Amino acid sequence: MSGPVLVSTDLDRTLIFSPRATELLGGGLPRSVVEVHEGRVISEMADVVRDGLAELARFPAAVTVVPTTTRTVRQLQRIDLPFTPRFSIAASGGVVLEHGRVDEAWSRDTAARLARCAPVAEVRVVLDGLVEAGVVLRAHTAEDMFCYGIVDPARFGPEEVERLTAQMLPRSWRVAHQGTKVYALPDALHKAHAIAHVRDRLAAEAGDVPALLAAGDTWLDAEMLELADRGWVPAGSEISRSGPPPWPRVTLTASAGHAAAAEIVAAWHEAVLGAGEQARS
Numbered sequence: 071m072s073g074p075v076l077v078s079t080d081l082d083r084t085l086i087f088s089p090r091a092t093e094l095l096g097g098g099l100p101r102s103v104v105e106v107h108e109g110r111v112i113s114e115m116a117d118v119v120r121d122g123l124a125e126l127a128r129f130p131a132a133v134t135v136v137p138t139t140t141r142t143v144r145q146l147q148r149i150d151l152p153f154t155p156r157f158s159i160a161a162s163g164g165v166v167l168e169h170g171r172v173d174e175a176w177s178r179d180t181a182a183r184l185a186r187c188a189p190v191a192e193v194r195v196v197l198d199g200l201v202e203a204g205v206v207l208r209a210h211t212a213e214d215m216f217c218y219g220i221v222d223p224a225r226f227g228p229e230e231v232e233r234l235t236a237q238m239l240p241r242s243w244r245v246a247h248q249g250t251k252v253y254a255l256p257d258a259l260h261k262a263h264a265i266a267h268v269r270d271r272l273a274a275e276a277g278d279v280p281a282l283l284a285a286g287d288t289w290l291d292a293e294m295l296e297l298a299d300r301g302w303v304p305a306g307s308e309i310s311r312s313g314p315p316p317w318p319r320v321t322l323t324a325s326a327g328h329a330a331a332a333e334i335v336a337a338w339h340e341a342v343l344g345a346g347e348q349a350r351s
């Protein structure tokens with residue numbers, strides 16, 4: 071790619087994996103622990119992925135890597151990344167951090183969009199009702215913007231998702247279920263909105279709109295992948311289970327798990343620093 075590049079990447083099950091996810095997906099590689107919480111290993115990153123990200127960070131004029139996650143800011147900051155991102159995106163686009171500090175202009179923009187959906191407290195009441203009914207184990211509110219519940223995947227299936235979705239739709243909220251977590255998110259919250267904001271910031275500085283590369287594994291990454299000039303979806307992921315990625319510029323990796331992450335980071339290298347472009351740094 072001949073101009074600046076913005077890489078927007080999901081983290082969980084795209085670049086980092088819990089020991090359980092590694093066991094489920096395969097594709098294990100030599101790796102290191104990048105997140106510990108309450109004495110437990112939460113996430114690991116393959117060493118080749120860590121080195122690849124650190125290498126990309128050496129070319130800040132050519133490439134900006136933006137971790138883009140549904141995690142809360144606190145959960146995001148718990149991860150020991152191999153580089154210090156200038157921008158990161160948390161709460162599925164609800165929060166943009168620049169140098170670790172909240173971008174207040176973006177927060178105001180988000181608040182204005184959230185005002186068009188039902189308030190988070192109202193949705194939390196619905197989830198609390200499911201906890202009382204024993205359908206959801208625990209309910210949480212994240213960044214005062216969205217809710218998620220911890221569920222037993224053996225007892226929380228498509229029927230429960232459908233029932234919850236029916237309650238969310240009239241409120242302009244949506245549901246995403248991933249293993250032990252069920253998310254309820256307002257329609258105003260999308261990773262792609264925040265990426266467009268970061269892209270505008272970078273374009274204003276560089277006088278050139280950066281090309282967008284993206285990677286993600288779930289339907290919460292869908293709008294981000296759709297927006298991208300080139301995207302990657304890991305094999306074995308939630309998206310891949312419903313067939314080939316439904317976007318023309320998005321590639322499915324050959325391998326799963328950490329090996330997929332390694333493929334994706336190698337592809338970014340190829341796109342950003344490939345043939346004859348190192349000179350740009």
Ligand SMILES: [Mg+2]
Pocket residue numbers: 080081082083084286287288
């Ligand atoms: Mg993910």
